[in-house]
Amino acid sequence: MNVIFAVIFLAAAIVFLVHDPEGFLPAMLAGGQKAATVCFALLASYCVWLGFFKVLEKSGLSERLARGLYPAARRLFRSQDRQALALACQNIAANLLGLPGAPTPPGVAATQKFLAAGNDYAADMLFVLNATSLQLLPTTVIALRAAAGSSSPADILAPTLLATLVSTLAGAALVILTRRRA
Amino acid sequence: MKYAALLLPLLFIALFVYALIRKVRLYDCFTEGVKGAVPLILSIFPYLVSVLILSELFERSGLSALLTQGLAPAFSFLGIPPEIGKLVLLKPFSGSGSTALLADLLAQYGADSYIGRCACVAFGSSETVFFISAVYFAGSKKSLLKPVVIALFSNFLSLILGCLFCKIM
Numbered sequence: 001m002n003v004i005f006a007v008i009f010l011a012a013a014i015v016f017l018v019h020d021p022e023g024f025l026p027a028m029l030a031g032g033q034k035a036a037t038v039c040f041a042l043l044a045s046y047c048v049w050l051g052f053f054k055v056l057e058k059s060g061l062s063e064r065l066a067r068g069l070y071p072a073a074r075r076l077f078r079s080q081d082r083q084a085l086a087l088a089c090q091n092i093a094a095n096l097l098g099l100p101g102a103p104t105p106p107g108v109a110a111t112q113k114f115l116a117a118g119n120d121y122a123a124d125m126l127f128v129l130n131a132t133s134l135q136l137l138p139t140t141v142i143a144l145r146a147a148a149g150s151s152s153p154a155d156i157l158a159p160t161l162l163a164t165l166v167s168t169l170a171g172a173a174l175v176i177l178t179r180r181r182a
Numbered sequence: 183m184k185y186a187a188l189l190l191p192l193l194f195i196a197l198f199v200y201a202l203i204r205k206v207r208l209y210d211c212f213t214e215g216v217k218g219a220v221p222l223i224l225s226i227f228p229y230l231v232s233v234l235i236l237s238e239l240f241e242r243s244g245l246s247a248l249l250t251q252g253l254a255p256a257f258s259f260l261g262i263p264p265e266i267g268k269l270v271l272l273k274p275f276s277g278s279g280s281t282a283l284l285a286d287l288l289a290q291y292g293a294d295s296y297i298g299r300c301a302c303v304a305f306g307s308s309e310t311v312f313f314i315s316a317v318y319f320a321g322s323k324k325s326l327l328k329p330v331v332i333a334l335f336s337n338f339l340s341l342i343l344g345c346l347f348c349k350i351m
Binding site: 004008015016019030034035050051052060104107111112120123126127130131133135138145147163166167168 | 278
């Protein structure tokens with residue numbers, strides 16, 4: 001990420017230098033402002049979902065839901081940490097359902113647990129699953145298509161799902177293949 | 183599509199009723215969960231700022247437009263309409279920016295056109311890779327090159343496949 005940051009930052013700064021030196025600082029400030037706005041929006045949605053997940057945990061339902069998924073999750077993430085696996089399962093379920101903002105709190109918690117246990121592989125796997133879009137129903141796209149006057153807004157569902165399925169499997173396979181043998 | 187909206191209220195009702203049966207003190211419990219939101223945001227915030235500043239620089243400098251132009255031949259070779267190139271380049275950085283761009287594309291080319299459909303599939307089958315890596319790996323010292331490259335590659339794969347499926351389906 002350090003490399004990516006340096007390359008893109010410097011390239012953009014040079015373009016600014018040549019074309020529009022006065023626009024450089026406003027662009028950075030706009031980024032900072034966006035981050036502040038986004039953080040407030042995220043904070044609101046994390047509040048709701050962290051409350052939800054706490055109730056899920058305290059009711060014992062999270063334990064029960066995760067129990068059925070343990071064998072699969074244990075093999076996928078190569079981890080024995082029941083708590084981290086339960087969080088990872090919640091993250092994946094929230095992703096599949098497309099609940100906006102919901103996957104992040106359990107996902108971050110699971111990643112931190114995996115990393116603390118030295119299981120970089122599991123953290124990478126969870127990240128790649130999240131970053132290849134697991135959503136079953138692309139609600140944002142369908143809403144935008146409907147707003148733009150599409151005759152069948154849900155028409156892109158099949159190609160989207162197929163493409164996502166293949167790319168998610170490919171991503172997971174790559175994580176497995178590039179795993180450093182301990 | 184109307185039924186999708188029922189999911190959220192049903193989910194909360196089901197959970198809360200179940201929790202009440204299991205004698206969970208709902209108010210105390212929900213509040214305790216909310217407590218975790220501020221520390222979570224604080225740990226994410228610095229990373230979010232860096233990624234969003236980067237995304238803003240990328241877009242406003244004209245770098246994304248330059249790259250879109252430069253990559254157009256490569257995109258058309260892979261069967262990706264060059265018109266959606268900018269969307270493809272912006273999506274890894276910013277969800278809100280690419281959402282606005284998708285709306286523009288749909289308005290310009292029409293939601294049911296080939297370009298419009300490709301744009302929708304490209305948008306729906308990809309994720310904001312840099313944004314997610316900032317959030318998920320906040321505070322970690324490990325090298326992110328491998329997972330980020332794998333994620334970008336997978337998203338690119340789904341883009342090519344998505345455009346192909348749009349053509350044949």
